[in-house]
Amino acid sequence: xxxxxxxxxYIGYNGSQVDRPVKDLKAFAxxxxxxxxxxxxxxxxxxxxxxxxxxxxxxxxxxxxxxLLYAGPSSRAEDLLKATFNISGE
Numbered sequence: 001x002x003x004x005x006x007x008x009x010y011i012g013y014n015g016s017q018v019d020r021p022v023k024d025l026k027a028f029a030x031x032x033x034x035x036x037x038x039x040x041x042x043x044x045x046x047x048x049x050x051x052x053x054x055x056x057x058x059x060x061x062x063x064x065x066x067x068l069l070y071a072g073p074s075s076r077a078e079d080l081l082k083a084t085f086n087i088s089g090e
Contacts, residue, residue, distance in 0.1 A: 002034050005073055009043050010080070011050060012068030018052055023075050045069075047087050064088050 010023040027043045050067060051060040064087065072080040 002032065005031050005033060007031055007041050008070075008072060008074065009045065010070040010075060011045065012070065013050075013063070014066040014068055014084070016063055016065055018054075018063075020052065023070060025075070050087065062087065 007029050008025060009027040011026050012023055013020040026045055026049055029041055029043070031039055031041060033039065047062050048060070051062045053059075054061045067085050067087070069083045069085060070080040074080075
């Protein structure tokens with residue numbers, strides 16, 4: 001039977017020097033699927049989407065840490081696909 005699904009992208013911050021959410025919702029999309037249909041969904045998460053506001057420096061900063069990427073229909077750990085990535089100043 002046809003149905004809708006909400007695909008959600010969360011980011012985790014492994015080794016952050018500041019308090020950050022365990023899973024930070026960054027993007028989502030509603031997808032309508034027909035019976036037996038599959039779709040590929042793409043999201044763009046920019047480095048600026050990972051920044052936090054440093055109150056001491058009064059500026060936005062992006063940490064050079066390991067980021068955790070979660071994708072799935074909810075934030076429940078058992079529902080999520082997981083990957084890691086890093087960013088650098090280069």
